Amino acid sequence: MVVHHVISVTVTPVTPAAGKMVVAEEGTGTWCQWCPRGAVYMDAMAAKYNGFFAGIAVHNGDPMTVTDYDAAMGALISGYPSALVDREPEIDPSGIETNLLQRIIVAPKAFIVNGATYNSGTRVLNVSVTSTVQATLTGNYKIACVLTEDDVTGTGSSYNQANAYSGGGAGVMGGFELLGNPVPAATMHYNHVARFISPDFAGISNAPGTSTAVGNVFTWNFSFTLPATYDDTQIHIVGLFIDPTGIIDNASSTTIPEAVTNGYVSGSGVGVNDIAYAPDAQVSIYPNPSSNNSTIALNLDKASTVSVAIYSVDGALAGSKEYGQLNGNMSLPVDMTKFNAGMYFVNVTINGNTTVLKLIKQ
Numbered sequence: 001m002v003v004h005h006v007i008s009v010t011v012t013p014v015t016p017a018a019g020k021m022v023v024a025e026e027g028t029g030t031w032c033q034w035c036p037r038g039a040v041y042m043d044a045m046a047a048k049y050n051g052f053f054a055g056i057a058v059h060n061g062d063p064m065t066v067t068d069y070d071a072a073m074g075a076l077i078s079g080y081p082s083a084l085v086d087r088e089p090e091i092d093p094s095g096i097e098t099n100l101l102q103r104i105i106v107a108p109k110a111f112i113v114n115g116a117t118y119n120s121g122t123r124v125l126n127v128s129v130t131s132t133v134q135a136t137l138t139g140n141y142k143i144a145c146v147l148t149e150d151d152v153t154g155t156g157s158s159y160n161q162a163n164a165y166s167g168g169g170a171g172v173m174g175g176f177e178l179l180g181n182p183v184p185a186a187t188m189h190y191n192h193v194a195r196f197i198s199p200d201f202a203g204i205s206n207a208p209g210t211s212t213a214v215g216n217v218f219t220w221n222f223s224f225t226l227p228a229t230y231d232d233t234q235i236h237i238v239g240l241f242i243d244p245t246g247i248i249d250n251a252s253s254t255t256i257p258e259a260v261t262n263g264y265v266s267g268s269g270v271g272v273n274d275i276a277y278a279p280d281a282q283v284s285i286y287p288n289p290s291s292n293n294s295t296i297a298l299n300l301d302k303a304s305t306v307s308v309a310i311y312s313v314d315g316a317l318a319g320s321k322e323y324g325q326l327n328g329n330m331s332l333p334v335d336m337t338k339f340n341a342g343m344y345f346v347n348v349t350i351n352g353n354t355t356v357l358k359l360i361k362q
Contacts, residue, residue: 016052016104019111019134021251023054023240024096026083026192027073030062033164033181038081038093040174042192045096052104054238054253055192056148063158064193072201086248108250109135112239116259123226125256128265129239130219137212139244142203145196145222146238149230152190159185195230198222199356203242205343219265232256283348285334289360296332296348296357303327309347310334310359318344336361 026042028035042055058073059065060080077090084090085099115128129145153159165173166181179187204220211218226232237259239252254262284297296308304327309320318339323332334346339361346357 014101014105017107019250020104020106020108021052021054021253022086022100022103023056023238023248023251024083024085024100025056025058025073025087026093027060027077027080028057029060029080030159030161032080033162035081036161036163036165036173036176038083039191040176041093041096043174045100046192049100053100054236054251056146056194056238057190057192058194063154064152064190066194066197068200069194069197087246107134108241109133109137109141109243110241110250112241112250112252113262114237114239114252114254114259115262115264116237116256117264118232118256118260120232123228123232125224125226126264127222127224127237127259128219129222129252130217130265131208131241133208133211133214133216136214137208140206141208141244141249142205142242143207143220144200144203144240144242145198145220146194146240147196147224148236148238149193149195150191150234150236151231152193153188154185156185159188161188195235196224198224203240204356205358221265283355283357285346285357285359289362290336291362292337294334294336294359296334296346298326298330298332298348300327300330300350304350307349308332309349311345311347312342334359
């Protein structure tokens with residue numbers, strides 16, 4: 001006689017909210033012996049939730065580190081590997097899926113579309129992140145843009161991956177149990193590697209400006225120059241729409257060709273703002289906040305054409321100046337005495353690349 005066992009299982013389906021994408025930022029490092037766990041779970045989520053998930057591996061203490069991103073991430077986690085899903089509280093990477101399924105059903109306040117132009121000769125990537133408001137926005141919503149790269153390889157011991165799973169004593173972990181400790185650089189291919197974050201971890205303050213009503217559209221433009229060592233076929237553009245509490249409300253993720261197909265929204269459009277990296281310079285502003293005068297500090301590696309434009313948060317031009325050719329360490333005064341109190345964006349353009357600094361007038 002054959003006995004058939006019947007098991008009753010209740011399955012609760014999860015329906016993603018329209019236009020929703022969830023982001024996982026994972027703190028990792030080649031020196032971290034348990035970080036293979038993060039790599040395995042990030043890859044699994046990317047495969048299982050393709051189109052709904054954007055993974056960003058924020059490296060620490062290795063050649064793939066983006067210093068500012070690492071510092072901001074490190075302030076929110078207590079150890080490695082750790083993950084933030086939409087920048088909610090820290091979890092182990094093994095918990096990414098649980099948090100993703102909770103976040104994916106939350107309707108976003110804006111739909112996000114990446115557009116781009118790319119010149120493979122100069123390796124300049126211009127990105128437009130366009131947001132269409134889906135629910136009335138109240139408070140300080142922000143925009144940021146991240147570039148990640150898959151299949152990153154390197155040479156030398158700093159690209160070796162420490163591996164506590166070697167030999168299987170710590171259990172099965174996506175094949176790492178079959179590899180040595182460390183895993184040699186020649187074997188390692190790192191995915192989701194954060195390469196740039198612009199303008200910073202917090203994002204562009206008050207990014208919607210006056211476009212806070214349902215149906216309104218606003219765009220921020222970013223520009224990146226990809227180093228020759230980056231594989232442009234493995235780059236992903238991730239747009240982040242961040243709510244007033246610092247939680248990522250929604251995101252977008254595309255390859256460069258996908259963003260080019262979407263179409264680039266140029267700076268001549270209504271509600272379009274520009275921001276970019278200036279790779280040949282170090283740019284800062286102080287004091288900030290300021291009641292009267294501030295100074296833009298430039299450290300130029302070579303002779304460069306410099307201009308400065310200052311905008312209020314609603315996009316109105318408050319002042320501008322062309323400086324012509326400058327070189328070396330420069331201090332450019334900013335007279336704030338005639339400005340009203342509030343936040344301003346100081347656009348410093350160096351050889352056509354713009355860095356945006358936030359300045360508070362007290």
